[in-house]
C-alpha cells in the first residue's frame with residue numbers, strides 16, 4: 118500500500134500471537150509495520166522470540182491469530198524470489214566442511230529464479246563479481262564454501278542475496294563469527310544498500326552502534342516486540 122511521501126508498507130504484522138506447545142505464548146498481539154527504505158534492527162535476550170518472529174514473517178510458522186503481509190501479500194516459501202526477498206539465515210553453511218560447492222556455485226543458486234527473464238552466464242558472472250567485490254570476497258570465487266571461515270561464509274551468503282537485487286533484506290544474526298574488521302565492512306555495505314533504497318530488517322546480538330543509518334530499533338521481550 119502506498120503511503121504519504123512515496124513510502125510503501127513492506128512488512129505488516131497485525132495482532133499476531135503465537136505459542137508452540139502448552140499455554141505459554143511466545144509472542145502476543147505483535148503489531149509491526151516496516152516501510153520502504155527502513156533500516157530496522159531487532160534485539161533481545163536468548164529465547165525472547167526473535168527467531169520465532171522471523172519464522173512467522175517468512176511463513177515458516179502460522180500465527181495462532183493475526184495476519185502477516187509482505188509487500189501487501191501473505192507469503193508462502195515459494196513467493197520469496199518473486200517478491201524479491203533476500204533472506205540470510207543464521208550459520209547456513211557452517212559445520213559442513215565437505216559441502217560440495219564452490220563460492221561461485223553457491224552464488225549461482227541465488228540467481229536461479231529471481232528474474233523473470235533468465236540471465237545470461239555473462240550477466241550472472243557480472244552480478245556475482247560485483248556482489249563479492251562489495252563484500253571483499255572476490256578472490257574466494259573458486260574456493261569450496263565449506264573451507265571458508267564462519268565470517269567469510271556469512272559474507273558470501275550476504276553477497277549471494279545482494280546479487281539478486283532484493284527489495285527487502287532479512288538477516289538473522291549476521292554478526293555471529295564475524296571479526297571486528299569484517300563487521301565494519303558488513304555494516305558499511307548494509308548502510309550503503311539502505312541509502313540506495315533497500316529495506317533491511319536484521320536480528321542481531323552484535324554491537325548495534327556499528328550499524329549506522331538504522332532508523333528503527335525493535336526489542337523482543339516477554340512475549341512482546343516493542344519499538
Ligand SMILES: Nc1ncnc2c1ncn2[C@@H]1O[C@H](COP(=O)(O)OP(=O)(O)OP(=O)(O)O)[C@@H](O)[C@H]1O
Pocket residue numbers: 137138143161162163164165166167168169170337
Ligand atoms: N520448535 C520449538 N518448539 C517449542 N519451543 C520452541 C521451539 N523453538 C523455540 N522455542 C521456544 O520459544 C522461545 C523463543 O525462542 P526463539 O528461538 O524464537 O528465541 P530467540 O530470541 O531467537 O533466541 P536466540 O537469541 O537464542 O536465538 C524459547 O523459549 C524457545 O525455547
